[in-house]
Amino acid sequence: MPRRRVFNPLTELLAAALLVVLVLVVNTWQFSLAVLVVAVLPGVLLSGKPRQITLAIAVTAGPLLISSFFLHGLFFPEGTTVLAEWGPARVTAEGLQFAALTGLRLAVFTGVLLTAALTVSIPELVSTLTHRRWNRRLVFVLGSAVGLLPHVAERARQITRAQQARGLVVGGSISARVRGLLMVSVPLVTGLLIDAAERTQLLEARGFSSPGPRTNYLPDTDTAGQRTARWLMAAGVLAFGCAWYAVGAGR
Amino acid sequence: MSSPLTLPATTAARPRSALVAAGAALIAATYLYLVLVQPAEIAEGIGGTSSLITLLGFLGGGALLVAGILPSLSTSSLVLMPLGIALNIAIGQTAGSLGLQIYLDAIGTVLVAVLAGPAAGAATGALSNAIWGLFNPLALPFAAGAALIGLLAGTAARYGMFRRVYLAPVAGLVVGAVGGLVAAPVAAFMFGAAGTVGTNALVAAFRAVGDSLLVAATKQGLTSDTLDKLVVFTLVALLAYALPRRSRAQFPFLRRYGVLAGRTGSATGR
Structure with missing residues (x-):
């Protein structure tokens, strides 16, 4: 649960x-x-x-x-x-x-x-970063990379199976291994690049690189209290660190 | 002509050189400090101070670099970055769990650097380790080293080291040596040079001869990283040449600098 x-x-x-x-x-x-x-x-x-x-x-x-x-x-x-x-x-x-x-x-x-x-929860983190007006490009790369990970793994598995069905043998001599690796990675990377090209056009068509505010569909779960708490925590640790080193140097 | 319903056209902003320079300076200063000042301390156990400086200096420098580079990237480079990051993590995780002496966690970074240039490569390297840190915190402090790998790989591609497949491993060897030097203090001061079973055997061998921890970690880094980047650069060169023309056509960096020889007709194209 x-x-x-x-x-x-x-x-x-x-x-x-x-x-x-x-x-x-x-x-x-x-x-x-x-x-x-x-x-x-x-x-x-x-x-x-x-x-x-x-x-x-x-x-x-x-x-x-x-x-x-x-x-x-x-x-x-x-x-x-x-x-x-x-x-x-x-x-x-x-x-x-x-x-x-x-x-x-x-x-x-x-x-x-x-x-x-x-x-x-990564979606919640991405949404919070958008609400806090972090760099949009950074938020895109973070969300997109985390979303792509299971996709990449699944696709690699599918391609391996498909190539094995065509007679790819995993293992053996070094040259056979390298050939096996290339037989899987070339279609994988090519497929991902073609996806990326399509995504570029879709994003451009929707004004990804243009400035201006964005609408976020997820509610902001951040509160003013937590924002203050974050600053206080950081300041507290900084002060503690300085004090610790000052005492340590004095000793 | 602009309609009131559409947003004004924008061009990619210039990289914020001040931020990039500050990031690079912070990373260089951290490295010099660790190498020049700390080795004396290591005999009586690694202080938390040097770990803290390693973590903050390299992570902060990486963050500044990314902040400086990101605004200047085109959408096509930006869309490529998550792909490189996902490849890095997926392949690196596998190699790590197999206990290899090499890491293979830079394939995506080098691929992005070759296709989209040094700036995109550096940002991919740094962000890759930052995001990997969400699943494997041990990758986090190596972010600055990964950024350097991306930067150097892109520069190598820019100056034609990928025009011949046999030149790529040479570039990999050089980049790997630099990367190993930078990664060694992180391994030594953050983790006591402990790594996978494979890299550990190397460190243990150097320690048995009587090297200090930093020297042993540096030698291990030089051995593993050069080998690793040699394999990675060769793989990426083979991959890049195997890509269909349509996929290659979307990257202006490839065309402008004639990164890949021959079939794109790029070097002579304009």
């Missing part, structure tokens, strides 16, 4: 971005862990699709965490406290500590941003 949206997408994305900045400013494992437990975990659980988001975070950050652990755990030439040694690989306390700190920060970075991004 999708959760009832409380805040505007812009507010949620900004909050997530500012949280990442805070984690980088404070840069202690305690704070990173606290954010993970206090912000990311409830966010995922209340998102309405906890399984999907957990899976996305695991797939994105998991391999990176594991490889970071092996990389720094085994190969950390700066480390002095050697715990174990096999040939060129040395397990050092400093390396493990480094892996834990980087890994935790990475987990927060991925967790916070993915939770925010995967719960955001």
